[in-house]
Amino acid sequence: MRPGSGVSLERSLDTDVHSCWIAALSLQNFRNYEIFHLEADQRSVVLTGENGAGKTNILEALSLLTPGKGLRRAKNSDFARVGSDSQNWSVSVIMKADEEVQVGTGVQSLENLEDPRRIVKINHAVSPQTALSEWVSVLWQTPQMDGLFDEGMGVQRKFLDRLVSTLFPEHTQHLYRYEHALRERSRLLKEGSSEIKWIEILEATIAQEGLAILSLRDVFLKELNPLCGTGVTNFPKVEISLRGDLESWADHMSSLEAEEKFQRSLLESRHQDTQFGGAKTGTHQTQVKVFHVAENKFAEVCSTGEQKALLLGIMLANCRLHMKHHRRRPLLLLDEVVAHLDASRRASLFEEIEDLGVQAWFTGTDESIFLPLGEKAQFFKIHRAKIVPKIVN
Amino acid sequence: MHSPDIQRLIQLLSKLPGLGPRSGRRAALYLIKNKQTTLEPLSLSLIRVAETIKICTICGNLDSETTCALCRSPERDESLLCIVAEVDDLWAMERSGCYKGHYHVLGGVLSALDGVGPDKLSIPALLARLEKGKVKEVVMALSTTIEGQTTAYYVAEQIKERDISITKLAHGVPMGGELDYLDDGTISAALKARRPVN
Ligand SMILES: Nc1ncnc2c1ncn2[C@@H]1O[C@H](COP(=O)(O)OP(=O)(O)OP(=O)(O)O)[C@@H](O)[C@H]1O
Ligand SMILES: [Mg+2]
Ligand SMILES: [Zn+2]
Numbered sequence: 001m002r003p004g005s006g007v008s009l010e011r012s013l014d015t016d017v018h019s020c021w022i023a024a025l026s027l028q029n030f031r032n033y034e035i036f037h038l039e040a041d042q043r044s045v046v047l048t049g050e051n052g053a054g055k056t057n058i059l060e061a062l063s064l065l066t067p068g069k070g071l072r073r074a075k076n077s078d079f080a081r082v083g084s085d086s087q088n089w090s091v092s093v094i095m096k097a098d099e100e101v102q103v104g105t106g107v108q109s110l111e112n113l114e115d116p117r118r119i120v121k122i123n124h125a126v127s128p129q130t131a132l133s134e135w136v137s138v139l140w141q142t143p144q145m146d147g148l149f150d151e152g153m154g155v156q157r158k159f160l161d162r163l164v165s166t167l168f169p170e171h172t173q174h175l176y177r178y179e180h181a182l183r184e185r186s187r188l189l190k191e192g193s194s195e196i197k198w199i200e201i202l203e204a205t206i207a208q209e210g211l212a213i214l215s216l217r218d219v220f221l222k223e224l225n226p227l228c229g230t231g232v233t234n235f236p237k238v239e240i241s242l243r244g245d246l247e248s249w250a251d252h253m254s255s256l257e258a259e260e261k262f263q264r265s266l267l268e269s270r271h272q273d274t275q276f277g278g279a280k281t282g283t284h285q286t287q288v289k290v291f292h293v294a295e296n297k298f299a300e301v302c303s304t305g306e307q308k309a310l311l312l313g314i315m316l317a318n319c320r321l322h323m324k325h326h327r328r329r330p331l332l333l334l335d336e337v338v339a340h341l342d343a344s345r346r347a348s349l350f351e352e353i354e355d356l357g358v359q360a361w362f363t364g365t366d367e368s369i370f371l372p373l374g375e376k377a378q379f380f381k382i383h384r385a386k387i388v389p390k391i392v393n
Numbered sequence: 394m395h396s397p398d399i400q401r402l403i404q405l406l407s408k409l410p411g412l413g414p415r416s417g418r419r420a421a422l423y424l425i426k427n428k429q430t431t432l433e434p435l436s437l438s439l440i441r442v443a444e445t446i447k448i449c450t451i452c453g454n455l456d457s458e459t460t461c462a463l464c465r466s467p468e469r470d471e472s473l474l475c476i477v478a479e480v481d482d483l484w485a486m487e488r489s490g491c492y493k494g495h496y497h498v499l500g501g502v503l504s505a506l507d508g509v510g511p512d513k514l515s516i517p518a519l520l521a522r523l524e525k526g527k528v529k530e531v532v533m534a535l536s537t538t539i540e541g542q543t544t545a546y547y548v549a550e551q552i553k554e555r556d557i558s559i560t561k562l563a564h565g566v567p568m569g570g571e572l573d574y575l576d577d578g579t580i581s582a583a584l585k586a587r588r589p590v591n
Contacts, residue, residue, distance in 0.1 A: 111413035180539045187505035195511065198503060201546045205539060 018328040020136055021359035022062065024094040028106075029081045031057035032385045040378055042096070044353060044360040048367045049382035055363040058382070059140065059333040061091040062361060064105050064118070066138045066166065067129040071333065076107055076118045087112055097328065101135055133169050137322045140333035141315050149290065149299040149307050156288040160240065161213075163318055164220045167325060171216045178209035182279060185266075189274040199270070206282065207263035211255050213283040214246055223324075227317040229293070232355045233348035235313040236306070237293040244286040290314075308340055316352055323356070332360040339364050347372060399425070451522070453498030453515055455480055463487075463496060470494045472529040474522070476548060478502050478541065486534060491581035494532070497522065502540040503547055514544070516551060523552055532587055533561040549590045560587040 019042065027036040032054045047055045056072075063071040072078075080087040090106030104121040120127050122135065148159055165171040185202040188195060221240050229237025245265070250258040262281065266273075269280040278284065290299035292310060299310055315332070322330045332353065338346055350373055353360045362370060362377075370377065381388040395403065399421060407417030424432040448454075449461035456462055463469060473494025477483050483496050499514045522528065531552060535541035549559045563586035575583070 111415050113413065177539050181543075184505045184539065184543070191505070193505075193510075197550050198505075198511070198543070198547055201543050201550070202539075204546075205543065 016327060017323045017357075018098055019357065020095065020097045020328045020331065022093050022331065023096050023100075025058070025061065026092045027058075027061055027090070028092075029084050029086060029089040030061055030079055030091055030106075031081060033057065034081060034084070034385070036385065036387075038380065038387060040359075042359060044358075044362065044373070044377040046367070046370045046373065046377050046379045047361065047363045047382055048365065048370070048379070049388075051365065053382040054385045055382055056142075056335050059142075059335050059361055059363060062093070062331060062333055063138055063140055064091050065093065065095075065103060065132055065136050065331070067132055067169065067172075071140050071142055071335070072144075076116050077114065080107065087116060095136060097135065103132070103135065130169055133166075137166060137326060137328070137330035138333060139166065139315055139318055139322070139330050140335065141311060141337050142333075142335040145311060146304070146308070148311065149302070153287050156290070157284075157286055160217065160288045163224075163314075164217055166318075167220060167321060168216050171213070174209050174212045174216065178206060178213060178283065181205040181209065182282070182284065185279070186273070186277055189270060190277075192274075200267075203263050203266040206266060206279070207259045210246065210262055210283045211250075211259045214242075214250055214258075214286075215255060217242060217283075217286075218250075224314075224317055224321055227320045227324075228313055229317075230320070231316055231352045233351050235316060235348060235352065236295070236309055238299075238310050238313050238317070239291040239293055240314070241289050241291065242286050243289060244283075245281045246283060247286065305340070305342065305345075308337070309345060312337065312349060316356070319356055319358065329356065329358045332358050334360055334362050336363055338362055338369055339366065350376070451518075452496045453480070453500060453518075454483055454496060468493075471527045473532065474528045474530070475532045475534050476519070476545075477534050478536065478544070482534060485575065486580060489577035489580035489584075491577070491584055494530075495528075499544065499548075502535065502538075502544040504540045511547065516548065519548070520551065523555060523557065528557055530558045530560060532584070533559070533590060535561070545590060559590045561590050562587055 021042045022040055022045075024040070025036075025038045027033040030036075032052075038058075047058060049055055060070050060072055060074075069075070077087055080089045088107050088109060090104060090108070092102070092104040092106075095101045095103060102121075102123050104124075105118055107116040108119055109116045118129065120129050120132060122131060145159065148155055161171065161175060165175075181202050185199060185206065188199050188202070193199065221242070225239050228239065229235065246258065246262055249261050253261065265281050266279060273279050290310060291297075292299060292302055292306065295302070295306070299307055302310065319330055319332065322328075338349065341349060346369065354376060364370065367379065367381070370379070402424075403414070403417045403421045405417075406412060406420045407414045409417075412420065424435065445457045446455055447457065447459050449456055449464055450459050451464045452461060454461040454463055458465070470493050473492075474497055475483075475486060475492060475494055476497050476499060477486065478499050478501060480498055483498060486492050486496070497515070497519050499516070499519075501509050501514055503509060503511065503514070523531075531549075533545040533548065535545045545561055552559065562580075562583040
């Protein structure tokens, strides 16, 4: 762990971190929105309205400013408005960073394809999805993440890998190649293939990609952990660690030795893997342990409220990490997060977000819980996919 | 709605890569409207290609002879053999104009999930060519996907016991990049910076 990480470093970085916020958002044929336009200033945004009004859909639209499938992990064809005869849709924003940037994304296709491609345009030029990360970071927390610690290890691993990927985009490629090579190997094993050389090559690839995954997760956690619990309030300090065969080998071996050992273990487990599928060891078996430092207990035994606070603590630390790496402020999407916090935690969260200087997008059904934000936020009430005009007295 | 003939034309056009029913209909209508300038020359060209184009028995390229122009050419360097997955990769290499050796088209890449094993690739023909002893360097020009790389290592494994150096293109391109998408400059840079397969 490097000296100087933690509070002092964190405090010193604020000065040259650039702002990044949404000044306008337009939706076309997106989810329940036929056509929608919203203009905002630099402050955080509060979206309220009845169930089904379209609040989460707006956050989802913003989550598409990152590569991938957005906060619901949806297919590109799911975004088009049900009931319209076109499968085309678009999300377009004007973003204020160092300069003004126009970003658009959506499906623009003449055909009704089963899996249409999502196009990205930055300042009106078609760009690869990965180019988005050069302009903007978006972090989110949704109600779907609530059960995170009660579900299987796979869910927590995916959660961690998502965090790692938002900071190190190449992580996605390593995961994809790892899983793909693993599936190819499983198929050959299942077919009882006699192509030993082919299997060996795949195992070498799995070992190589596996070590890359392990090391990116590790680097990420070495940076994230010290930033947990360094905010201005009492959000709990969290420590995330990894456990597994591979991890323990990597602990006392060079990464080349660990890679060779991993490859040998794949060779040795072929028979077993043929029976049970997958592979006995690997980064797809890693256990992700989240530890509540002050309470001295693991997340899975924490109360629902404590778990929520842990998740928020991780998100705030991740936000700091992004600011440190990219020198710009991420957008935060907080879907239904506030309603489940007690009044003091709620106040802490508002304070943290103000301190970070980010534009956060909150949703909730009840406007009153956001009132402590006062003039520090801008409020929009959504009703049936429209903004309800403010009544001026 | 359409006459059976037009319906059939639309159906066939829709199956072309990149097209679908809607663009198939547009293409069909365009052809019919431009009978003299497009439809008739196109139909003649299709018939001609169907009659004359053959697969080169040596390298797998497409040509009007069973030994293609590249394989016949005395100008090409016989000591260099470039391995590609498909004919369009060969075309991409040729377009770049930076490669002067011969080719071998494998006819695909290894993919267990797609049911493509070594038996579906023209590896025996490749080994037979190498037996003649003229090739000194084999250049793998396969994509950087898992399938492409697995194939490169697999083929390298088959030919390694010979006195032939095995190299691969130095792709500085996004993973999964196919040759066809690379511009000529990138291909020649990747060729110049090719490095040994270990
Ligand atoms: N592709 C689609 N086309 C049309 N409507 C859709 C589509 N996908 C979702 N919807 C609808 O959009 C509406 C708004 O959904 P959204 O999740 O944004 O609601 P919400 O305001 O967040 O509500 P809640 O308070 O219950 O979370 C829902 O009624 C949903 O069924
Ligand atoms: Mg919602
Ligand atoms: Zn030929």
